[in-house]
Amino acid sequence: MSNSSKPNLWVRYTSKSPVFVTVFSVVLGLVVGALVIIATSPVILHSWSLVFSSWGGIFHALKVTLDNVGAAYRSIFTGSIVDPPQFWHALTTGKDWTVALTPISETLTYTAPLLIASIGVGIAFQAGMFNIGANGQAVMGGIVGTAAGSMLHLPTVVHVPLTLLAGILGGVIAGIIPGLLKAFTGAHEVIITLMLNYVIAFFLIYTLLSTALQQPGQQNDVSRYVDPTAQLSPLFGAHSGLRVNWGIIIAGIVVLFAWWFLERSTLGFDFRVTGASPKTAQASGINAKVVIVLVFLISGGLAGLAGVVQVSSTTHFLDGGFLVGSAGIGFTAITVSLLGRNNPIGIIWGSLLFAALNVGGRVMQASTSIPLDLATIIQSVIVLFVATPVLVKEIFRLRVEHAEAVQLSVKGWS
Amino acid sequence: MSISEIASTTISKVKRPVGRSRAIGTLTLLLGAFTTFIFGLGSNPASKSILTFNPTNLTGVIPPHVGELSVPSKATCLILGILIIAVGIEILVRRPAEGLMVRFGGSAVLFVIGLLIWTVRVPGPAPFGVINMTAVLVGSSPLVMVLVFGALSGVMCERAGVVNIAIEGQFIGGAFFGSMIASTTHNFILAAFMGALIGALLGLLLSFLALRYLSDQIIVGVVIVTMLASLSSYLNVQVLSPYPQYNTGDLAPKLAIPLLAKIPILGPVFFNQNGFFYLMIVLVVVISFALFKTRYGLHVRAVGEHPKAAETVGIDVIKIRYFNVVVGGAIAGIGGVAFVASYGQFQPGCTSGLGYIALAALIFGKWRPSGAVVASIIFGVSVYLANNLQTYNVPVRSAILQTFPYLITIGVVAGLIGRVRAPAADGQPYKRD
Numbered sequence: 001m002s003n004s005s006k007p008n009l010w011v012r013y014t015s016k017s018p019v020f021v022t023v024f025s026v027v028l029g030l031v032v033g034a035l036v037i038i039a040t041s042p043v044i045l046h047s048w049s050l051v052f053s054s055w056g057g058i059f060h061a062l063k064v065t066l067d068n069v070g071a072a073y074r075s076i077f078t079g080s081i082v083d084p085p086q087f088w089h090a091l092t093t094g095k096d097w098t099v100a101l102t103p104i105s106e107t108l109t110y111t112a113p114l115l116i117a118s119i120g121v122g123i124a125f126q127a128g129m130f131n132i133g134a135n136g137q138a139v140m141g142g143i144v145g146t147a148a149g150s151m152l153h154l155p156t157v158v159h160v161p162l163t164l165l166a167g168i169l170g171g172v173i174a175g176i177i178p179g180l181l182k183a184f185t186g187a188h189e190v191i192i193t194l195m196l197n198y199v200i201a202f203f204l205i206y207t208l209l210s211t212a213l214q215q216p217g218q219q220n221d222v223s224r225y226v227d228p229t230a231q232l233s234p235l236f237g238a239h240s241g242l243r244v245n246w247g248i249i250i251a252g253i254v255v256l257f258a259w260w261f262l263e264r265s266t267l268g269f270d271f272r273v274t275g276a277s278p279k280t281a282q283a284s285g286i287n288a289k290v291v292i293v294l295v296f297l298i299s300g301g302l303a304g305l306a307g308v309v310q311v312s313s314t315t316h317f318l319d320g321g322f323l324v325g326s327a328g329i330g331f332t333a334i335t336v337s338l339l340g341r342n343n344p345i346g347i348i349w350g351s352l353l354f355a356a357l358n359v360g361g362r363v364m365q366a367s368t369s370i371p372l373d374l375a376t377i378i379q380s381v382i383v384l385f386v387a388t389p390v391l392v393k394e395i396f397r398l399r400v401e402h403a404e405a406v407q408l409s410v411k412g413w414s
Numbered sequence: 415m416s417i418s419e420i421a422s423t424t425i426s427k428v429k430r431p432v433g434r435s436r437a438i439g440t441l442t443l444l445l446g447a448f449t450t451f452i453f454g455l456g457s458n459p460a461s462k463s464i465l466t467f468n469p470t471n472l473t474g475v476i477p478p479h480v481g482e483l484s485v486p487s488k489a490t491c492l493i494l495g496i497l498i499i500a501v502g503i504e505i506l507v508r509r510p511a512e513g514l515m516v517r518f519g520g521s522a523v524l525f526v527i528g529l530l531i532w533t534v535r536v537p538g539p540a541p542f543g544v545i546n547m548t549a550v551l552v553g554s555s556p557l558v559m560v561l562v563f564g565a566l567s568g569v570m571c572e573r574a575g576v577v578n579i580a581i582e583g584q585f586i587g588g589a590f591f592g593s594m595i596a597s598t599t600h601n602f603i604l605a606a607f608m609g610a611l612i613g614a615l616l617g618l619l620l621s622f623l624a625l626r627y628l629s630d631q632i633i634v635g636v637v638i639v640t641m642l643a644s645l646s647s648y649l650n651v652q653v654l655s656p657y658p659q660y661n662t663g664d665l666a667p668k669l670a671i672p673l674l675a676k677i678p679i680l681g682p683v684f685f686n687q688n689g690f691f692y693l694m695i696v697l698v699v700v701i702s703f704a705l706f707k708t709r710y711g712l713h714v715r716a717v718g719e720h721p722k723a724a725e726t727v728g729i730d731v732i733k734i735r736y737f738n739v740v741v742g743g744a745i746a747g748i749g750g751v752a753f754v755a756s757y758g759q760f761q762p763g764c765t766s767g768l769g770y771i772a773l774a775a776l777i778f779g780k781w782r783p784s785g786a787v788v789a790s791i792i793f794g795v796s797v798y799l800a801n802n803l804q805t806y807n808v809p810v811r812s813a814i815l816q817t818f819p820y821l822i823t824i825g826v827v828a829g830l831i832g833r834v835r836a837p838a839a840d841g842q843p844y845k846r847d
Contacts, residue, residue, distance in 0.1 A: 036645070040652040130632060187828040190579070190632055191777065194770055195820040195827075206813040325647075325763065331640065338633065371651040376644035380637045387637070388629045 018341060021389045024396050025339075026353070029382035033374055034069045041370075044068050072370050079363025080107045080356035098241040103359070105242040109314060111355040112247030113138075113306040117333035118351050119258045120171075120302030122342040126262060127295045128275035129182075133193025134303040135330025136200035137174040139323050141304025142311045143207055144170030146318050149226030149311070150213070156229045160312070163230040164250070167308020168301045174200060175300015176293065183289040189296070197330075205320060215317070223318035232313040247313040254302065258344045261298075271295060303330055332358075335383040354379055435509045438518050442502035445525045450495030453532035454488055461487040461535035464544045469552060469682040480678040482544075487535035494528040515779070519788040526795060533803065550795070551683045553802065556756035557768070558794030559687075559694050560585070563749025564772025565779060565786035566697055567613075570742030572781055573705060574735045575718040577841040579635030580620055581746045582769025583642035587612040588750025590646045593760040594654075596751070597662040602689060605751050613747020614740045616642070621739035625732055628843040639769070647762035654760065663759030666690060666752075690752035697745065702783040714738060718837035721844045731844050746772075771797070774823035781837060793819040 038044050047064035051057040078084075080103050090100035117134050124131035131137075145167030152159065178192040207213045208221035215222045232246040261268040274281040274291050282288060306329060311318060323329060336354050340346030361375030385392050465483040498521045504510075505517055530550070536543030564581045571578035588609030596605035616638055623629040654661040666688035674685040705711035714734055716724040721731045746769070753768070754760050771793050778793075779785025800815035 036648065040649065132632075132636065181824070181828040185828040187824075191773075191827045192824055194579075195774065195824050198767060198770070198820045199817045199824075202813040202817045206811055209811070209813070325643075331636075334633075334636065335640070371648045373644040373648035373651070377641060377648060380641035380644065384623070384634065384637050384641070387633050388623050388627045390627045391623070 018389070020396075021392045022339065022341075022346075022386060024392050025382050025385035028385050028392070028395070029378045030073070032381045033378040034073075036374065036377055037069050037072055037370060038065060041068055068368075072364050072368050072374070075364040075367045076357065076360030076375070078360075079103055079367075080360030101242055103363075105244040106359045107352065107356045108244045108248045110359050111351050112245070112251040112313065113310040114329045114332060114336060114355050115251040115348065115351040116254050116309060117303050117306035117329050118336040118340065118347045119254050119344060120299040120306070121333045122337040122340065122344070122347050123258060123262065123271065123302070124295050124299040125337055125342040126275050127271040127291060128278065129292065129295050129299075130190050131175070131178075131193060131296065131299045131303075132190050132334060133174065133178060133196050133330075134299070134306075134333050135323055135328050136193070136197035137171040137300040137303035138307030138310070138330045139200050139204050140170040140174035141167035141307030142170070142318055142322055143204060143213070143307075144173075144304070145308030146223050146226055146311050147213060149230035149308075150224035150317075152230075153227060154229060159227065159229040160232065163226065163312055164305060164308055167304045167311075169304065171300040171302065171304015171307065172297055173300075175296040175298075175303065179293040179296025179300070182296070183292040201324075204318070204322060208318060208320060213318075221320040225317045226312060230312060231316060232309065243314070245313045247309045250305070250309060254305070255344045255348060262344070267294065303333070306330070306333070332379065335379055338383050339386050435505055435514055438514050439502050439505035442505055442518060442521045443499060444502075445521055446495050446498030446500075446502050448495075449491055449498055449525055449528040453528045454491035454495050457487045457491060457532055457535050458537065459486075459488050461538060462543070463487045463490070463531040463535050465531070466544055466546045467548050467679050468546070469548045478676065478678065485531065487531055487538075490531050491528045494524045494531075498524050515785050515788045519792060522792050526799070529799075548679050548682055550798070550802075551679070554795045554798035555683060555687065555691065556753070557798055558790050559691050559756070560749050560753045560765075560768055561772045561775050561790035561794050562694050562698065562787055563690075563752060564746055564769055565776040565790055566694075566701055566783060567742040567746035567749065568773055568776035569701065569705070569781060569783055569786060570738045570745065571617075572776065572840050573718045573837055574714050574738035575721060575837055575839040575842065575844070576621060576624060576735050576739050577631045577635065578617070578620065578739065578742055578746075579632055579773065580616060580638040580743075580769075581749075581772050582765060582767065583635075583639040584613040584616050584743050584746035585750040585753065585765045585769045586639075586642040586646050587616055588747035589754045589765060590642075590649065590750075590760050592747075592751030593663075593754040594660050596664050596666075596755065597660050600664060602666045602751070602755055605755065606690070606693070606748050609747040609749075609751035610744035611747070613750070614744040616747070617740040617743020618736075620743070621736050624739075624843065625735055628845065631841050631843075643763070646760075650760070650762050661759050663754075665758060666755035688752075688755055690748070690755055693748070694752070698783050698787055705783070715837070718839055721839050721842075725846070732846075735844070771819050774819055777836075778823060778826050780835075792822075 044061075044065050047061040051061050054060075082100070082103055086096070087100045089095075090097045117138055120137075121131050121134050145163050148166035149159070149163040152162065154162065174196065177196060178187075178189050181187045181192050182189045205221055208223055213223045215224050232250075234240060234243060234245045235248070236242050236244070262272060270281065270286045270291055271294075273284065274286060274288065278288065281291070307323065310323070310329065315322070321327065332354055336350040337347055339353070340348070340350035357375040357379060358372070361372040364370055364374070365372045462484055463486075465485065467480040467483070501517055501521050505514065510517070527547075530545045530547070534540045534543050534545040564585065567581055567584065568578055591612045592605040592609035595608040596602055599605070620631070620634055620638060623634045624631045668686050668688055669692070671685040675681045677685070703711075705714060713724065713729045716727075716729060717731050717734045725731050749772075750765065753765055757764070772790070775786050775789035775793050778789035779787070796818045797816065800812050800818065803815065804812050
């Protein structure tokens, strides 16, 4: 009998499990995305305008809608995970594995820096601090990392770690400023990091136009290339044609570190106590100032690592568009971290999903001419719902607890 | 906590912090020293700078021609520098309780004049030794206007205790839909209403999630900005590019005020602007009055400072917060329309973070409409100069100049330049017991 499984699912459905809220938020995000497609697609709108002109009009309109929305979402899926026919072809003939594996390889390539940055933001959230400056810190990591990667000339064994360390250093420099200011002047970290993002964005332009970093012979804001010895090489070799690289291994190590740090280390415990209740932290003798500075040091360092991984694995140089707009992994990291409820395992799933949306969104843009921005729209709707679990529970008739205060992070300016 | 305790802690909080006047005074002294030593002593005694005041490319009312002013660069900069130093000393010695921002703003203006005179000195690095002062003011006025709209929106929301970090999103929404309406109907009043509607809806979304579901206001705000940025970019590709008739880039007509527009310098800056500029001035006056002279304003400030106490005397905290956030959103939405009405076509990313500078202006202006105006002028002019001084071969890169508003805000928030205090309950969710 299905009696044994159905109540189980029902019990879980009606439980307070956050997983359902997250899953339903994703569903709602996709629904809103579909509505956006429908509202802006001339073909779909035209088919609906003909609903009353013939008997089959409504079916035709539904079919056109499903076809178009389906094509968009299908291309996101096949572009980011796997295209079943191609995969089947590779499986049966043993040829064209590169084509079959490219989507997932692209997604993993994109995931690596996003995952690292999100872990950084997540650790800050766990300590009750909102690091909205991850993007600036990542840019700083990219700048310092590119400097080390392009100006030094060393063998790979030394050059890669040194470049990564330089990136971390850049992130730490950018991260420690808000940390120190918050700890010693009480300034709100959201405003400081928000403003620093812009300061660093202009600093990037400044450095790109300075002789030290600018590509020789260039007048534009383009940096020197990082040496091949400072690049993260593809996991399966350059001849494999797959871009997935050592960045994803580094991201894995960062996740392990974050798990160990938050769950097993004393400092991580102090972080979480501070995040759960600053008063308790104070009462138990945790030095709040030290925690604040360290939170931003670690969070900034990870964001910086994300920036340098992006340069060293994917772009290989900096330009004025580095981490700007939809490429701003530091901003996406905030949403990923919220999606993953700030814990490392959740963040893995969150960054995979958002990376897939971005990579697949690009394929969708190419094949259906629906702009990539749809991916960002879907992402922001998802996070809006994740940040408002009670609303999601009401929509899906999950158990509602109005008393539940949903505080994901900090409160106010003062 | 007993009533007297609350009262005494409130009084201790309200007591004027001495640090602010000291820090502002020091900063003023620094500006003065910079003007004296870099601009003044740094220029050749024989150098001359020419200032002109006749507006260029103006349509409609043209004020009478005013002669050029040719000044010796060195002496003028020295005098300006000494003046600023005098103001700085006055602040440090007298510690004035009122008018700090006005003194600082005035010094900043003198500093900018010194900077411009130094920039265009001949013989000097500049390709042409003339600077049009009126053009600088007229050129930066749309930026200042948009910043004031944004900062006023912030004042409305944050005085009631809700952090509106979504100003940038409301700018984008207002700019996009306002430009669409303006392009199709050629009616900027309708466009302003459209912008207000979009801004109000976004304010409603923010307050709905923040007040009913107690979501984190900062997160919701950030997400609203991301959503609007991507939505406008999406719609730009899907709708505006194929149908350019929805994005014609019409500018709002300048409405010259008779007689006043003919005053040299002041006329073009204040009395020959588009309707949004006048609306902004009206809003500043109305909101200042409403917040500080009316019963409603008292209620708003009570809700922002101590919602529990406000509730006990019968003020509907949630209602006031909803109202203020929606109205604040509408104001920011109009700000977005004002942007496209002054600069032309909508483009993705065209507001380029002005919403966050407005947030900074709000904080620098101590959550007051008047302070926000002074801060917006300082930030708006500095952004304009940063974008335009390159043509004069200024030896400072524009990227460095452009960081100025952000750095000064960091300084203010960190208390390096005087401490500011947000409304006590700003950003804190409120739940009835």
